[in-house]
Amino acid sequence: MSYNLSEGALETIMKGGNYDAPIIQMLGTKKIQGNDAGDRYRLLVSDGKYTYSFAMLATQLNIMLLSGELTDYSVIQVDQFVTTLLKNVGKGEKRVIIILALTIIANGRDVRHKIGNPQPWSEEATSAQRPEPKPAPVTPKFTAKVEPKAANLDSSMLSVKMTNPISSLSPYQNKWVIRARVMSKTPIRTWSNAKGERKLFSMYPCDETGEIRATAFKNECDTFYDMIQVDKVYYISRCAIKTANKKFTTLKNDYEMTFTAETVVGEYVGDESAVPTVQYDFLPISEIANKETETLIDLIDVCKSASDVQELTAKSTGKLLKKREVMLVDASGGAVTLTLWGNEAEKFEGNTNPILAVKGARLTEFNGSKSLSCLSSTMLRLNPDVPEAHKLRGWYDNGGADADIVNISAKSGNFTGGSNEWISFSEAESRQLGTGEKGDYYSLLGVLTFTFSENAVYKACPQEQCNKKLVDQENGLFRCEKCNREYPNYKHRILLAANVSDPTGDQRVTLFNEAAETMLGKSAEEIARLSEYDKNEYNKIFDEVKFKTFVFKFRTKMENFNDESRLKTTVVNVQPVDYKDGIARLLKNIKTATGVQV
DNA sequence: CCCCCCCC
Numbered sequence: 001m002s003y004n005l006s007e008g009a010l011e012t013i014m015k016g017g018n019y020d021a022p023i024i025q026m027l028g029t030k031k032i033q034g035n036d037a038g039d040r041y042r043l044l045v046s047d048g049k050y051t052y053s054f055a056m057l058a059t060q061l062n063i064m065l066l067s068g069e070l071t072d073y074s075v076i077q078v079d080q081f082v083t084t085l086l087k088n089v090g091k092g093e094k095r096v097i098i099i100l101a102l103t104i105i106a107n108g109r110d111v112r113h114k115i116g117n118p119q120p121w122s123e124e125a126t127s128a129q130r131p132e133p134k135p136a137p138v139t140p141k142f143t144a145k146v147e148p149k150a151a152n153l154d155s156s157m158l159s160v161k162m163t164n165p166i167s168s169l170s171p172y173q174n175k176w177v178i179r180a181r182v183m184s185k186t187p188i189r190t191w192s193n194a195k196g197e198r199k200l201f202s203m204y205p206c207d208e209t210g211e212i213r214a215t216a217f218k219n220e221c222d223t224f225y226d227m228i229q230v231d232k233v234y235y236i237s238r239c240a241i242k243t244a245n246k247k248f249t250t251l252k253n254d255y256e257m258t259f260t261a262e263t264v265v266g267e268y269v270g271d272e273s274a275v276p277t278v279q280y281d282f283l284p285i286s287e288i289a290n291k292e293t294e295t296l297i298d299l300i301d302v303c304k305s306a307s308d309v310q311e312l313t314a315k316s317t318g319k320l321l322k323k324r325e326v327m328l329v330d331a332s333g334g335a336v337t338l339t340l341w342g343n344e345a346e347k348f349e350g351n352t353n354p355i356l357a358v359k360g361a362r363l364t365e366f367n368g369s370k371s372l373s374c375l376s377s378t379m380l381r382l383n384p385d386v387p388e389a390h391k392l393r394g395w396y397d398n399g400g401a402d403a404d405i406v407n408i409s410a411k412s413g414n415f416t417g418g419s420n421e422w423i424s425f426s427e428a429e430s431r432q433l434g435t436g437e438k439g440d441y442y443s444l445l446g447v448l449t450f451t452f453s454e455n456a457v458y459k460a461c462p463q464e465q466c467n468k469k470l471v472d473q474e475n476g477l478f479r480c481e482k483c484n485r486e487y488p489n490y491k492h493r494i495l496l497a498a499n500v501s502d503p504t505g506d507q508r509v510t511l512f513n514e515a516a517e518t519m520l521g522k523s524a525e526e527i528a529r530l531s532e533y534d535k536n537e538y539n540k541i542f543d544e545v546k547f548k549t550f551v552f553k554f555r556t557k558m559e560n561f562n563d564e565s566r567l568k569t570t571v572v573n574v575q576p577v578d579y580k581d582g583i584a585r586l587l588k589n590i591k592t593a594t595g596v597q598v
Numbered sequence: 599c600c601c602c603c604c605c606c
Contacts, residue, residue: 189600200600217599248601258599314604321604341604366606375603 003075003106003115005048010121013083014052014095023105025115026074027051029065040170041065043099046114050121055097058167058209059254064104071108075115078102082165082209098168100209165209169241169255177237179268180205180212182230183278183359184379187343188221201225202377204251205236208276213249213256214239220259233268233275249377250296250360278379280359282388285334288363289370289408296360297372300388301328302396304335306350324348328356329405331395337371337409344374353396355389357381371409402584422585425505428556434567439557441572445582447549448519449506450499453542456516457528459490467493467513492528494520498571500552509554511571519574520545551575551582 009022028044041062043055057065064070080101164176185203192198202215214236216224228234239257249256268275280298288297307325314321324345329335338361340348359379361372374380383389392400404421422443423431433440461468461480470478470490477486494516500507517523520541522530530538553573558565591597 189602191600191602193599195599198599202600215600245601310605312605317602317604319604323605339605362603373603373605377603 001106001110003111005046005075005115007047007049007116010045010047010050010052013081013097014121014123016083016095021077021079022047023075023077025111026070026072026076026108027114028053028072029057032056045097046116046118048116049118051118052097052121054094055099056168058098058100060252061099061102064102070102070104073108073111073113074104075106075111076102077105082167096168098165098209100167163235166205166207166212166253167209169212169257171241171243171255173241174238177235178205178207179233179235179275180207181233181272181275181277182228183211184230184377185225185228186376188225189376203228204377204379205234206276206279208274210253211251211279212253213244213251214259215256216259216263219261220263224259224263224265227265231277233272235264235266235268237264238262278357278359278381280357280386282357284332285328285330285336285408286332286406288334288336288372291363293363293365293370295363296375297363298357298359299328299330299336299361299372300355300357300384300386300392301330301336302392302400303327303350303354303356304329304401306348309345322346324350326350326356327407327409329396329400329403330392331400333403333406335405335407335409337407339371339373340380341374344380353401354382355384355392357384357386357389369409399584402581402588422551425502425507427504428554429505434556434558434569439555441553441555443551443553444500444502445549445577446500446502446552447547448498448545449501449547451542451546452497453539456496456542457492457494457524457531460493462487462489462491492524494524494527500571507554507567507569509552509569509571511574515571515574519550519571549577551577 003025004023005025006019006022009019009024012019013022025046025048026043027046030042030044032040032042040059041057042053043057044051044053045055046052061070070076078099078101081097081099083095083097163179164173166178166180169176169178183204183206186201188199188201190197190199198218199221200215200217201221202213204211204213206212238260240260241255241257244251244254244256280300282298282300283291285299285301288299291297303326305327309322309324312321312323313319322342322345324340326338326340326348327335328338338356338358357380358372358374360375361378362375364371364373422445424444425446428434428442428444433442459470459472459478460466461470461483463480463483466480466482468480468482470480470487473479473486477488478490479486493513494511495513496511496516498509498511500509511519513524520527522541527538527541530541551574552571554569555572556567556569559568
């Protein structure tokens with residue numbers, strides 16, 4: 001068996017050219033340094049003509065060596081690589097090839113020999129002319145006194161070939177310049193400790209080889225915060241590199257950087273199309289429920305709806321918080337709530353059903369249902385220009401908007417439980433809904449045929465969570481049996497029995513306060529007032545609602561009462577009919593029943 | 599040097 005190596009590929013690459021997916025042979029490895037994040041390996045490689053010993057394996061590929069998959073004499077195709085110039089004092093510069101992705105063409109244990117008679121590569125060994133020595137990159141020192149623009153490096157001083165890939169940065173290398181796009185930056189956060197007032201912001205640069213977190217404290221925070229703009233490409237140099245604590249980041253980098261007084265940042269002005277933007281690892285909503293809470297998740301979804309901004313006070317810190325809950329859906333048939341905070345909550349515009357790309361939202365659990373929450377490090381993009389977004393838009397605008405969804409953030413025991421599918425009373429019966437241990441929820445399009453309007457409103461316990469009907473003590477006080485105390489005041493609540501019909505049957509139902517208020521279009525207090533002072537108007541409210549059609553959501557459960565079991569059905573939600581939605585459901589049923597495309 | 603990320 002013989003193997004064709006890409007003869008001459010290394011020479012092309014060494015001279016700064018490109019070579020697409022070269023096939024080379026690995027002849028040896030050397031562990032070059034160990035640190036907390038793991039070892040790095042240097043490879044001796046051959047293209048059949050030359051050997052070269054300054055090839056590095058990207059750390060994510062170390063596993064191929066450690067597992068024994070990649071051994072000496074293996075023939076590999078280098079699917080992705082970058083080169084970087086390293087300067088060694090007294091030895092000039094050295095071009096290092098960093099192998100980012102590879103495919104094993106032949107196992108070293110099968111090949112078992114060096115292919116051809118390759119000679120060590122050096123510039124002298126080639127017939128090519130020695131290139132002119134390149135000038136060292138000039139990195140003018142930034143001081144806060146000058147205009148931010150003055151901090152910009154002159155692009156012409158830095159050849160693109162002289163920038164270092166983010167994936168090559170390590171604490172052992174202090175001369176480097178990266179050219180990277182800022183994926184996002186956090187707001188400035190301040191805190192105090194024994195050393196006084198502190199502040200910081202973080203930003204997240206990425207290039208074609210990777211991503212990294214960069215944090216600026218105090219002076220550097222002041223200096224760079226306004227200058228750094230999301231989505232712009234910068235040259236960044238002279239930050240301190242340290243091992244990242246994986247507990248606090250999901251970025252695929254073992255290191256992170258800290259701005260120092262020496263740090264130089266310059267805006268890159270030129271063709272930036274090769275510098276990628278945020279890299280995602282999108283997860284369909286249907287798979288979120290399988291993930292552990294606290295996991296950080298990337299997703300791309302359609303915003304189906306969004307709540308208003310709500311203000312609340314954090315119990316632990318007393319801080320005033322603003323939040324907005326966004327309901328996201330995707331083609332996996334799932335829905336999930338994403339909570340936005342602060343400024344992000346305030347500026348969010350959800351009623352055009354935008355596509356939202358999210359990187360690093362935290363999975364949380366509350367009352368048995370899962371939802372997502374934004375952190376300061378979470379990256380949000382509205383209607384990003386990525387293929388997944390266009391696909392989603394097409395799906396949503398062509399039926400996805402009306403698709404049945406399973407909301408994994410539904411509050412259990414609340415009106416959002418159960419399926420959104422409309423069924424009939426006869427289907428509810430044949431499915432034996434309500435006969436199980438727990439109650440069952442179902443939705444139905446039905447007509448309100450009767451209300452038992454007499455005594456529909458009562459005086460309820462004024463305690464927030466109680467709502468128990470009070471006993472009038474006839475002395476100006478009202479007794480709550482549940483709280484076991486008397487109150488001088490009360491609130492009005494509605495408890496309404498009614499009848500709902502659909503073409504297949506009918507059902508006696510109960511509406512509690514909120515559902516009744518929605519259906520009647522009046523508050524309990526108003527109805528109480530009319531009950532006392534204007535009986536005609538009171539009766540009119542119930543007359544007008546009769547024979548109206550609604551979308552009901554019921555909770556039904558078999559209850560035993562005096563040896564008799566009876567289905568108790570409560571209206572947990574009632575909404576007027578959205579005819580667009582109703583027609584879409586009818587069309588879908590026709591399609592399913594007939595196979596006819598409509 | 600942060601590493602909190604909130605609420606129902």
